[in-house]
Amino acid sequence: MDEQRVHARPLHRRVEPGDLLPGVLARLPRPRVLVEDLDRLRVALHPPRDGLRRPARGRDVGADQHVVSCCMRVRFAPSPTGALHVGGARTALYNWLHARRTGATLVLRIEDTDRERSTPENVEQILDALRWLQIDYDEGPISQVSRTERHQEVLHRLIDGGHAYRCTATGEDVKAYKAQHGSERGFRGEDEGEGAVRLRVPDAGSTVVHDVIRGDTTFDHRHLDDPVIARADGSVLYNFAVAVDDLDGQITHVIRGEDHLSNTPKQLLVLEALGAPQPVYAHLPLLHGPDGRKLSKRHGAASVQDLREAGFLPEAARNYLALLGWGSADDETILSSDQLVEQFSIERVSRNPARFDEQKLRWLNGRYLRELSTDELTARLEEYTGRTGLRDAVEISREKVQTLADFWPLAGFVFDGPSDDPQARERWLDADGRSALRDARRALEPVRPFAQDDVEAALRGVVEARSAKPRDVFQPVRVALAGTTVSPGIFETLVVLGRDESLERIDRALAAG
């Protein structure tokens, strides 16, 4: 890409209502925008009215205000140093929602400049996670490492221009420097012509991060150390690569986790040294685990794959993730992807860190599960369990499960035989229970066809004949069939098992002594 062209005019220009470039807009292919067109149309929307300031809370920025949004470009830039965590997934989702909401182009970039920790397996895991969540992207994935040549070129430009210098100072040296100069002054190294490359931070002044979620944040230069932007071997570091790649990628809106906020001035300083324009930032609040600490494997689902394995539906996960840090203007809870796209606005994102609450996800997942047709739910359960022929069991279990993982413990006995719950047997297959069970068997034996209404009539007849409570008959039957006290409805279960199998299980329970 021709850099001079990129820098010829600012990436961002205030766009007023009516500033529509109608002719050009109409010709634009969507959603993809050719780079050539972009160069002519390099205008992006800033939040309306007071420029970069966060609009007053509670006010949505309507679609009509994103008039030139086809030129907006956002990116999701995960680091492949591990699986995609739910926090990363939420960041990906917000980028995706913003892109789909506004028509912006979403770029997937893999931040793999840490060669030690980045692996192809992790990249694949991230792609897999995004696929599962149905988060697609318009460009990429782009490997940051593949841009090494370009990084070198820019790096040398910075050095040649005096914006960066080589210095052998180590982390220890920096600490020593600070001990000497006090905390009031950031580290400033000497240009030694060798060693790691550091960016020269001006002593005076400050850098302001404009953020649509947080407003302006000012960082005084005197507190900043000259950051290392490339290792002694020349390989570049994150804060440099990200600035160059966002610039070259013509990223207009950087939506990422708040953990990057403190690093943003470094990236801004790189851009400034290059004479490049700034993107708009949106730093999302971080996600915490149930204990308020960082999310980790310890409290259940931490990665997207964990979510899948725990039996959550991707659409429920998306809905839940969207709600962690954002709420629709009318405070709705259950929102389809279409509704999310329709209602999402980055300006309404909360500033508070949120805790990942698996209980609420389970509830939400249950809601989505019950919305599925039995055929669809069966298909998902068969994929999840790796078993087939589940439909009848799904039909009678569907009201009782919140996750795909709940199904087998509830209904697996249909296929694998009764489970063994000694307490259940002891409680319900005592002398009385066995007596009731014998009556039930006798009543069920002649039922033909073995249909639910007839089965129910037969069993209720037993209840009546024995002057018993319903459960005194039903529970022994349940334990005989399922081995436990918890199962789908007893009549449905009998029908699904069929007469022969049901009688056989009852006989076996009676024989078990």
Next chain:
RNA sequence: GCCCCCAUGGUGUAGUGGUCAGCACGCCAGCUUUUCACGCUGGUAGCGGGGGUUCGACUCCCCCUGGGGGUACCA
């Protein structure tokens, strides 16, 4: 240590100076009921503390406290 961000019930949030502080999850109770769930009804619980500004602060400002992030030749 220094820099930065954040602060409404247990949790996620609504709320832009005057509200009985709303919704959802959870929890508790009742109803329904063959177990467990689902569902329905009701209930419990909140503006972290202190100063200001104002006729009036959850809302604006400051301090404190608490939580989080950054401070890497990690991202």
